[in-house]
Amino acid sequence: MTEGERKLAAIMFTDVVDYTLLSSRNENRALEGLKELRTLLEGVFRKHEGRVIKTMGDGFLVEFASAVRAVNCAVEAQREVDHMNAGRGVDEKMMIRIGVHLGDVVLSEGDVLGDAVNVASRVHALAEPGGICVTRQVYDSVKGKVQAQIVSEGFRRLKNIPSPVEVFRVTEQTGPLGQEEPVELSANRVAILPFTNFSPDPNDGYFADGLTEELISTVSRIRELRVISRSSAMRFKDTTLSKDKVGQELGAGTILEGSVRKAGNRVRITAQLLNVESDAYIWSQIYDRDIADIFGVQGDIAERVAEGLRVELLTKEKQSLGRKSTASPEAYTHYLQGRVYWAERSKDGSAKAVRCFEKAIRLDPRFAQAYSGLADTYAVLADYGWMESTRAGALAKENAMKALAIDESLAEAHASLGLVTVNHFWDFETGEREFRRAIELNPNYAPAYHWYALMLWYSRKYDVAQEMMRHAGELDPASFVLKQTQAVALLGLDKTSRALERLKKLVPEYPQSVALRYWMAIAHLTLGEFREAVEDAEQEVQLDGMSSDSKLDLAYAQAMAGGREEASRLVAEATKADEYVSPVSMALVSLALGKEKEGFDWLKKACEVRDPEYLYFRSIPLFARYWSDPRVLEMERGAGLKV
Numbered sequence: 001m002t003e004g005e006r007k008l009a010a011i012m013f014t015d016v017v018d019y020t021l022l023s024s025r026n027e028n029r030a031l032e033g034l035k036e037l038r039t040l041l042e043g044v045f046r047k048h049e050g051r052v053i054k055t056m057g058d059g060f061l062v063e064f065a066s067a068v069r070a071v072n073c074a075v076e077a078q079r080e081v082d083h084m085n086a087g088r089g090v091d092e093k094m095m096i097r098i099g100v101h102l103g104d105v106v107l108s109e110g111d112v113l114g115d116a117v118n119v120a121s122r123v124h125a126l127a128e129p130g131g132i133c134v135t136r137q138v139y140d141s142v143k144g145k146v147q148a149q150i151v152s153e154g155f156r157r158l159k160n161i162p163s164p165v166e167v168f169r170v171t172e173q174t175g176p177l178g179q180e181e182p183v184e185l186s187a188n189r190v191a192i193l194p195f196t197n198f199s200p201d202p203n204d205g206y207f208a209d210g211l212t213e214e215l216i217s218t219v220s221r222i223r224e225l226r227v228i229s230r231s232s233a234m235r236f237k238d239t240t241l242s243k244d245k246v247g248q249e250l251g252a253g254t255i256l257e258g259s260v261r262k263a264g265n266r267v268r269i270t271a272q273l274l275n276v277e278s279d280a281y282i283w284s285q286i287y288d289r290d291i292a293d294i295f296g297v298q299g300d301i302a303e304r305v306a307e308g309l310r311v312e313l314l315t316k317e318k319q320s321l322g323r324k325s326t327a328s329p330e331a332y333t334h335y336l337q338g339r340v341y342w343a344e345r346s347k348d349g350s351a352k353a354v355r356c357f358e359k360a361i362r363l364d365p366r367f368a369q370a371y372s373g374l375a376d377t378y379a380v381l382a383d384y385g386w387m388e389s390t391r392a393g394a395l396a397k398e399n400a401m402k403a404l405a406i407d408e409s410l411a412e413a414h415a416s417l418g419l420v421t422v423n424h425f426w427d428f429e430t431g432e433r434e435f436r437r438a439i440e441l442n443p444n445y446a447p448a449y450h451w452y453a454l455m456l457w458y459s460r461k462y463d464v465a466q467e468m469m470r471h472a473g474e475l476d477p478a479s480f481v482l483k484q485t486q487a488v489a490l491l492g493l494d495k496t497s498r499a500l501e502r503l504k505k506l507v508p509e510y511p512q513s514v515a516l517r518y519w520m521a522i523a524h525l526t527l528g529e530f531r532e533a534v535e536d537a538e539q540e541v542q543l544d545g546m547s548s549d550s551k552l553d554l555a556y557a558q559a560m561a562g563g564r565e566e567a568s569r570l571v572a573e574a575t576k577a578d579e580y581v582s583p584v585s586m587a588l589v590s591l592a593l594g595k596e597k598e599g600f601d602w603l604k605k606a607c608e609v610r611d612p613e614y615l616y617f618r619s620i621p622l623f624a625r626y627w628s629d630p631r632v633l634e635m636e637r638g639a640g641l642k643v
Contacts, residue, residue: 041080061117067141099127187275190256228476243276253277268286326366331370368402375398400414414437466489469482517537521553537557549582552574552588588617588623
């Protein structure tokens with residue numbers, strides 16, 4: 001191509017997701033990672049005959065003679081980057097975005113110029129971390145010619161581009177169109193399935209479930225393993241599915257299963273470790289022990305898992321596996337029962353969990369895990385509105401700190417403290433420190449990644465939040481809460497249609513979910529689909545038992561849709577009831593009805609009482625028009641909030 005020559009070319013832009021943030025955390029490690037990434041990508045570009053026009057800090061501008069080569073190169077690049085990141089910690093991973101456009105370019109002093117370059121430079125920013133976005137021109141050119149799935153994301157307005165551009169998302173296709181190949185399972189990805197209860201007293205079923213949770217926690221301390229979270233594993237309690245199917249659904253190459261028979265203070269525990277791919281047992285063992293020796297059993301099982309998978313244990317890991325958290329079998333029994341009730345996520349279950357943990361603490365005031373269980377339960381009571389938020393938040397923080405005063409190495413307590421300091425005290429600096437400490441202590445603890453992601457989302461760091469949620473999802477693949485949160489996170493990435501698509505897919509499996517209907521209404525409102533938003537909000541009210549807060553959500557949807565009278569009627573109903581209502585909910589309805597002063601007064605009150613709902617107000621893009629208002633900025637400064 002000669003100077004000034006014009007030709008058709010496929011232009012690719014790449015950049016590293018949040019490289020500045022990675023560099024600020026550890027500059028040397030970030031530079032080493034970037035160097036490795038550049039070497040890898042340059043090799044992939046050469047393989048697909050891409051010509052690197054220039055590098056731009058952490059990104060590339062690459063030219064291809066055809067769109068087919070560019071898309072194939074993009075798919076392979078993301079696959080190779082994913083392989084490079086395998087086994088690395090969150091702070092060590094280098095995620096990239098890729099954008100491709102096909103159009104005219106002009107050579108000028110070794111650079112390429114033109115609309116194709118301008119569009120490609122904008123499109124790549126729409127890709128999610130680890131993702132690829134292309135334009136309609138690329139789609140038309142590669143359709144049926146590449147081994148990839150390409151789905152329209154709709155039209156987008158791009159900066160300095162006069163007309164809207166239709167954008168497509170590209171993902172790798174692993175087999176013939178319409179067919180799915182089995183997932184390649186890693187033996188070091190372990191699922192511990194709920195142990196079967198063979199106790200004479202069916203009321204001892206909690207012991208089997210609690211023991212399963214504690215085994216998950218114990219084996220999770222082995223850093224070389226990736227252990228599926230409890231909420232995903234428990235979905236397969238009493239399952240009739242084959243172990244192969246369970247392994248495929250959880251992405252686990254190894255399954256630990258067993259049974260428990262409890263009689264008085266004696267227990268018989270059987271455990272078997274299964275390789276999913278070969279359908280062969282690696283080992284099996286029977287333990288006849290006193291409950292007082294239960295920690296030794298858990299530690300021995302964890303060591304046998306490591307031995308069976310040929311994982312070398314570090315000295316610290318060995319020391320922690322058999323560690324006794326209490327010398328009281330009765331206290332431990334109450335603790336296990338409390339964890340089972342806590343996992344129900346119900347008002348009655350939470351009340352029972354509090355009583356169980358308190359009994360455990362009375363029997364052993366130095367039982368750190370019981371304090372951590374109390375902290376988690378008060379966090380649930382606050383999050384679901386079953387206890388006044390300020391009181392529940394204070395109790396959650398108090399108990400998390402008591403747990404850490406006894407055992408600083410308890411990852412669950414660090415994560416709980418992080419959650420409560422963010423949600424109820426708006427102290428993001430402390431929250432981030434606690435989440436990072438929890439992940440350092442237990443890289444397999446999914447809630448730490450999940451709650452850290454929420455904090456990042458509240459800070460409008462949507463890209464990093466999405467990556468953190470992806471990691472949580474790998475550890476807890478069957479969790480409804482995580483699936484919903486991952487869908488909601490797409491709102492911050494300006495992928496509202498895709499978010500709505502994912503939320504709708506969850507409805508058949510979770511038809512009674514109140515939160516699901518709320519988020520669907522928010523997505524519809526963001527897209528300007530007011531009738532659909534009202535329908536979802538009406539479903540929310542019915543599912544939530546006509547609660548005041550859900551009525552205010554419906555009032556907001558009605559006001560946005562132009563139903564002012566109906567909105568006012570719903571507000572009157574909600575405020576008559578003897579129920580706590582979020583000042584944020586009142587603020588949104590007031591603002592939608594044009595009552596500006598009243599709306600900002602409610603927002604001010606929300607900041608004064610640190611209403612957790614305010615964190616959503618400041619991070620859901622639907623409400624972005626208020627974020628730069630001087631009154632809001634002043635309120636947030638007064639509350640210590642900053643982006």
